[in-house]
Structures are given as C-alpha cells and as structure tokens.
Amino acid sequence: MQNIFRSKKIRRRILITAGLVFFGMQLFNPSLKNPPVVSGHDLMATNPPPPEVAALLHEACYDCHSNETRWPWYAHVAPVSWWIVSHMKEGREGLNFSEWPHADANTVGDELGSIGHQVQTRKMPLPSYTWLGMHPEAKLTDEQRGRILKWTESAAP
Ligand code: HEC
Numbered sequence: 001m002q003n004i005f006r007s008k009k010i011r012r013r014i015l016i017t018a019g020l021v022f023f024g025m026q027l028f029n030p031s032l033k034n035p036p037v038v039s040g041h042d043l044m045a046t047n048p049p050p051p052e053v054a055a056l057l058h059e060a061c062y063d064c065h066s067n068e069t070r071w072p073w074y075a076h077v078a079p080v081s082w083w084i085v086s087h088m089k090e091g092r093e094g095l096n097f098s099e100w101p102h103a104d105a106n107t108v109g110d111e112l113g114s115i116g117h118q119v120q121t122r123k124m125p126l127p128s129y130t131w132l133g134m135h136p137e138a139k140l141t142d143e144q145r146g147r148i149l150k151w152t153e154s155a156a157p
Contacts, residue, residue, distance in 0.1 A: 025078035030085045032075060035067040035098075042066070043100040053151045057097065060125045060138035064091030067098035072134070087126065105157040116152035119145050 004010050039045070048054055063069050064087055075084045095114070101107040118124035119140070130139045140148075 029076060029078050029081050032069075032071045032081075032085070034069050035092075037067045037098055041099055041102075043097045045100070046102050047155065049151045049155065053148055056140065056144055056148060060129075060135075060140055062097060063135075064088050064126070064129070065095045065097050067092070067096065087128075091126075109156050112152040112156050116149045119148045119152075 005014075043049070043057075044054060049057065069088055074080050095111060101111065115124075122145070125135075125138045125140070129135055
C-alpha cells in the first residue's frame with residue numbers, strides 16, 4: 001500500500017480527485033435563507049423574559065431555535081454545511097422562539113418545561129455548538145443555567 005503513495009503520479013491523482021470531490025460537493029450547499037420573522041410572534045413580543053435571560057437565549061439558543069440564525073462562514077462549505085443545516089432544521093422544528101405559541105397556555109407550559117429540562121440537564125445548547133472555542137458566549141455557567149431555569153418556572157402559566 002505504502003508504495004502506491006510514493007508514486008508522484010498517483011499522489012497527484014489522489015489530490016486532484018479529492019479536490020474535484022470537494023468542489024463537486026459545493027454544488028450541493030443548502031440554502032441558508034432564514035424563514036421570515038413575523039412581528040409579534042417572537043417570545044420577546046409579549047411577556048418577555050428578564051433582560052439577562054433574554055440575552056442568554058439570544059446568544060445560546062437563537063441560532064438553532066429561531067428564524068434569526070446568524071450563519072457562520074463555515075456554514076457555506078460542504079460537508080460542514082449539511083451537518084449545520086440539519087441541526088438548524090431539527091432545532092427549529094422542536095422549538096422556534098420566532099413562532100412562540102403565545103395564545104396557547106398549554107403549549108407554552110410544555111415548551112417552558114422542556115427548555116428548563118434541557119438546560120438543567122446540560123443537553124442544550126448542543127455541546128457541538130461550543131466546540132473549538134466557537135460561540136464562547138453560549139458556554140453557560142451553572143449560574144446562567146439556573147437563571148434560565150428560574151425564568152421557565154416563574155413564567156409557566
Ligand atoms: C447548535 C444548535 C442548537 C443550539 C445552539 C441549541 N439547540 Fe436546542 N435543539 C437542537 C436540536 C438539533 C434539537 C433536536 C434534537 C435533539 O433533541 O437533540 C434541539 C432540541 C431542543 C429542545 C427539545 C425540543 C422538543 O422537541 O421538544 C429544547 C427544549 C431545546 N432544544 C432548547 C434549547 C435551548 C433552551 C437552547 C439554548 C440554551 C438550545 N436549545 C440551543 C439544536 C440546538
């Protein structure tokens with residue numbers, strides 16, 4: 001096997017093939033267009049959380065759980081883009097702060113309970129979100145987690 005890689009010709013072919021595959025993948029980058037933000041629908045529109053909690057949610061959750069995703073440059077590069085976009089899609093499907101169910105007390109209660117649980121058990125924000133020093137502001141301390149939890153309990157209808 002090793003001898004194959006010693007050959008300059010084969011090494012060059014491998015490089016060229018890898019390059020072509022990489023550029024080929026870029027043709028399949030998903031669209032990063034956010035769904036529209038409808039005024040009055042966001043969690044912050046009525047009964048907003050205390051300002052510190054609102055700031056924490058914006059920093060640590062809104063990229064995956066709202067229609068206001070801030071896309072980093074690497075979200076434009078396949079195959080990372082496929083992985084990131086699937087997180088955003090799944091995240092928004094489970095919980096979307098831009099489409100908060102204001103009028104539906106039962107659903108609000110469920111969402112708040114679920115948020116408190118995810119934050120307390122450290123399942124959220126997704127650990128991969130803070131890998132490699134990305135999004136340091138989303139690395140929540142116990143105290144910050146406690147503040148979010150307290151809000152979910154006090155805001156429950
Ligand atoms: C990097 C993207 C990402 C970030 C950041 C993130 N989440 Fe999530 N979240 C997901 C994904 C993906 C799912 C669905 C799959 C899963 O549960 O692992 C999810 C699921 C959830 C659920 C469960 C929804 C349901 O189906 O009932 C809750 C609640 C939640 N997240 C809350 C939060 C909160 C609160 C924050 C911020 C402190 C946060 N998430 C940050 C990606 C993210």
